[in-house]
Amino acid sequence: MEHAKKLLEEIGMEGERVEMVFISASEGKRWAETISQMREKLKELGPNPLKQNRGSGK
Amino acid sequence: MITAVRKPLNEIIEMVVPYEKILVTGCGTCVTIDYSGGAKEAAILASQLRIARRLGGKKLETLEQTVERQCEWEFVKEFTDHAAECQAIISMACGAGIQTVAAAFPDKPVFPGVNTRFIGMPQKQGVWEERCICCGNCVLHLTGGLCPFARCAKTLLNGPCEGSQDGKCEVNRELDCVWQQIYDSLKERGRLADLQKIFPLRDWSTGEDGGYRITVREDMML
Numbered sequence: 394m395e396h397a398k399k400l401l402e403e404i405g406m407e408g409e410r411v412e413m414v415f416i417s418a419s420e421g422k423r424w425a426e427t428i429s430q431m432r433e434k435l436k437e438l439g440p441n442p443l444k445q446n447r448g449s450g451k
Numbered sequence: 452m453i454t455a456v457r458k459p460l461n462e463i464i465e466m467v468v469p470y471e472k473i474l475v476t477g478c479g480t481c482v483t484i485d486y487s488g489g490a491k492e493a494a495i496l497a498s499q500l501r502i503a504r505r506l507g508g509k510k511l512e513t514l515e516q517t518v519e520r521q522c523e524w525e526f527v528k529e530f531t532d533h534a535a536e537c538q539a540i541i542s543m544a545c546g547a548g549i550q551t552v553a554a555a556f557p558d559k560p561v562f563p564g565v566n567t568r569f570i571g572m573p574q575k576q577g578v579w580e581e582r583c584i585c586c587g588n589c590v591l592h593l594t595g596g597l598c599p600f601a602r603c604a605k606t607l608l609n610g611p612c613e614g615s616q617d618g619k620c621e622v623n624r625e626l627d628c629v630w631q632q633i634y635d636s637l638k639e640r641g642r643l644a645d646l647q648k649i650f651p652l653r654d655w656s657t658g659e660d661g662g663y664r665i666t667v668r669e670d671m672m673l
Contacts, residue, residue, distance in 0.1 A: 400495060400499060403460045403499060404460065404499050404502050404503045404506065405503070405506060406502070406506075442506055443502060443505055443506065
């Protein structure tokens with residue numbers, strides 16, 4: 394995951410856009426909190442810049 | 452193994468600016484083992500190049516292909532179909548592989564995706580160390596299995612220099628002094644007497660100083 398973050402940062406995107414969190418199937422509350430936190434973080438970062446510059450590349 | 456590290460992304464991006472469709476080629480041998488230029492690294496580089504180009508509002512199409520070894524004609528020929536579709540090729544093989552690809556496809560610009568570093572070995576996970584400079588005249592039987600050319604900053608052949616202190620090299624205190632290691636290795640093997648032998652002036656013409664080298668094995672020729 395650290396490598397994935399670095400790869401994103403190399404091309405000028407925020408590494409925080411990806412996270413990996415281990416949550417047990419029984420931890421519903423923690424899962425909801427984690428998703429909410431990630432949503433807030435992505436709101437702060439703004440839309441995926443690739444969607445604004447969608448070319449016809451593969 | 453030959454070790455390499457991937458070139459900085461910005462350097463590669465600059466190389467391929469004029470092209471809209473490129474072939475990113477990996478090599479399945481040394482650079483796969485050291486995680487610098489195998490199939491996975493070729494796929495990652497291709498993805499990064501596409502994303503970076505798209506962030507700039509332009510398009511880039513990539514093909515990816517990895518062969519067993521890029522340093523042999525028979526394997527490099529496998530790139531023919533994909534190369535025909537593309538305007539340029541990035542080779543993520545070592546310098547030998549990149550040159551083989553460049554020679555095999557003389558009508559295509561061929562760009563290096565890695566910087567080739569040295570012949571060495573993985574010392575531990577994620578750490579590679581130089582071991583051989585291909586001098587063409589091996590002395591490892593006299594030096595306890597440790598190469599003084601690859602591992603001494605001064606390529607000394609007769610004992611350590613004055614800069615060897617506490618078993619470390621004066622050029623870089625992080626590096627072990629190979630002549631200390633040679634002493635320890637010969638002592639452990641009961642062969643300290645080998646150190647009494649004085650190496651004469653060395654003929655470096657068997658190494659790179661004699662021009663680029665060609666090995667001919669008539670018994671293997673067709």
